[in-house]
Amino acid sequence: MKAGSNRIEAVVTDVVAVNELVKRFHFERPDGGILPTFSGGAHIVVEMRDDGRTRLNPYSLMSSPLDTRDYTISVRRDDVGRGGSLFMHSRVKPGQSMVISNPVNLFSLDLRAKKHLMIAGGIGITPFVAQTSQLAGEGGNFELHYSCRSDALATYADVLKQRHGRRIHVYRDDHDEKLDLPRLLAGQPLGTHLYVCGPAGMITWVRNTAAAAGWPAETVHYEHFAAPQPGKPFDVTLAVSGIGIRVGEHESLLEAIEAAGLDPPYLCRGGVCGQCETNVISSDGKFLHNDHWLSEEEHRSGCKIMPCVSRFEGKSLVLER
Amino acid sequence: MGINFKKETFRDDYSFKNSPEQVRRFPFPFHEDGYMYSVNIEPHVGGRTGTVFEHLFDVDEHYVSEMQDRAMVLAEDPLRCQSLPHMTLAGWDTLELLMTEKAKSYPEHFSLTRDGDKWHWINRPLGIDDHFTFGDTSTLPYGPLEYITRQSQGDFAVLDQRDNNLWMDAGIVTTQADWSLDFDIGMNFFEWHAPVPLAHELGIFTRALKFLMAMQQGQPARRLNWTMTINPRLDTSPENFHKWGTDRATVTPENVGQKVHLRVEVQMFFRLPRSNALLFPIRCYLIKMDELVSSAKWGRRFHRVLRDLPDELAEYKGLVRYRPTVVEWLSKRDDGKPTSSGYGPD
Incomplete structure (x- = not known):
C-alpha cells in the first residue's frame, strides 16, 4: 500500500x-x-x-x-x-x-500522562494549539511554555491565553524573558510527560536538560520541523527504474523522484518517519544527511539516504529505486 | 435483503453449522497448495459482493448466536474485556467506527442518528434502542468498547502507539485461538508475540511492526490467519482449556467431517482518529470438514497444506495429536488433480 x-x-x-x-x-x-x-x-x-x-x-x-x-x-x-x-x-x-x-x-499525546507539559518555540506552537483544545475538552491537565521573539511575533499567544488562561506562559526574547527550564522540570509531578516543538536547537536543549534531570526518554516527546533545505543541483541514477534524474536547487530528492513518475512511500516528508528510506547502490561524493531517522552509523556508511530531506554533492549517486 | 439470523450454539450440543451460502463465502486462507508465514497484509477495502469482504465489518447468519455466546463468556469471566484508563478515548473511537460502518453497510438492521454529541443507536437483531451522549461513559450501560463489541462479531484488541511500539492496552477477547487478553494486557508487540515460532528469525515481526506503526487513518488493512478447532467452539481460551483441551483426543476417522473445523481469522487494522491508537479486530470463521470438502478444490488444497505443514507450525497451532487422522480423511477426498490459483471455491 x-x-x-x-x-x-x-x-x-x-x-x-x-x-x-x-x-x-x-x-x-x-x-x-x-x-x-x-x-x-x-x-x-x-x-x-x-x-x-x-x-x-x-x-x-x-x-x-x-x-x-x-x-x-x-x-x-x-x-x-x-x-x-x-x-x-x-x-x-x-x-x-x-x-x-x-x-x-507522528507527535501524539501520551494519554497515560498525569500532566502534559508543553514547550513551544516560534511556529512550533501550531500542534500545541490543537493538543490544548483536545485536552481542555476532556478536562486534561496541561501547561504550555511558549518562547517567541516579540509580542508582534507571538503567534496565537493571545488566543491561547484567552482559551486557557494561566496554563499558558509566554517568554519574549526582546524583553529578555527566558524559560528557566531546569527549575520548571524540577517542579513537575510524577507522571508528567514533556513535549517540545520548535527549532532544532531548542529541541536539543530541552531533551538534554530533561535527560540531565533524570527524565526517562519515554516521557519526552518532540517533533522536528525539518523542512528540506535547498542546495546545489545533483544527478542521480534510479537503478530499478533505469532512469536518470536531476535534483534541482529548490527541489528535494523525493520530489525529483516523484516528478520522474515514481511513487515511493512517505508520511512526514521531514526526515523523521522512515517511510521513504532508500538504499544506496553506489556513490562517489558527499552525502548531506539532514534526517533524524537514520543512525549516525548509517549516515557514515553511505548505504542509505532519506530522500525527503537529504542531498548529495559529487560525481555519481545510484539508488535502489 | 435481510440476513437470516440462525439460532445455534457454540458449546454443549454444538448446533452450529453453515448454510450452503455461508460456505460459499467462507474466507478460505490458502491461495496455493502450501503454507508458510508471510506478512500477507493487503488493503482492507469493501466491495466484493458475495464475500466476507463486501463490508468493512461483516455481519453474517451467526451474528445473534455469537453475541449470545459472548454474553455467556463475559458473565462467567468479566476480565475478558479490559481497558486501561488511558484507553477510554480509543473505546469511543471504536464505538464510532463500528456504529457508523454497521449503519452504512446494513441499514435494515442497524441505525445511527447523530445530533452533535447526542446519539441514537438502534440494533434490531439484538433488540437494542439506546440514546446516549458521545464521550460521556455514564450514559452507556458499559464502557464504550464493551458496549459496542458486545454487538460486534469477532475479538477486538486496541493497541496504544507510543515509544516506537504498540501496546495491548484494551480489548475484548472471547472467540480466540488460545490466547488471553488478561495475560497479554499491557504487553508490547514483541512481548505478546514471543511464543510464535520461526517468525522472529524471519524478521517478520520487526517488519510488521514498522508497517503497523505507519498505518494511516482511512486506509485500513487486513490479513488472514488460520488454525483448527475440534467442535465449533468459539471460546478456545487458555482460561477454559480444561473444557476444550481434551476434545483434541476425541477425533476419529468417523467423526472428522463433523467434529474438525478449519478456523480462519480475518485480522484487520484501523488507525483510530482521536486516540491515534490502532484497532485490531480479529474475526473468527469456522467451517466443518464436511462443509469444506463441498468445494473439491478446497478439499484438495487443504489436504496438501495440512500434510506438508512444518512440524513447528503444527505444534504451535496445537494440531499434532489429530493431524494424521485428518490428513488421512482428507487424502481420500484428494484425487491429485491440480488446483486453480486463488482462494475461491471454483
Missing part, C-alpha cells in the same frame, strides 16, 4: 495574515461535509501546483480536533527556503481548490 495516497479535495475558505511572518489557511470540503476526525499533533500534507512542479509540504493541524468542519494550518514565511511557504503566502487565495492528505499523527 502506498502511504499518503488518500487525498482529500478541499477548498481554501479563508487566508488570514496573523502577523508579518505567519498566515493561517482554512480548508473545507467543497460540499461543506465534515473532514476526518484527527488527534492533536497530527499534520496534513498540502499539495502545491507551482508552474508544473508539485510540492508536498507537511503542516500541523491547529484547529480543534473536536470540530472538523474545517482544518486550519499556519505557515511561516521562509524567504530563503525552497519556496513552499512563499507559494502558500503569495499564491494561495480564498476560493482556491487544493488537495490535502488525510491527517497523520
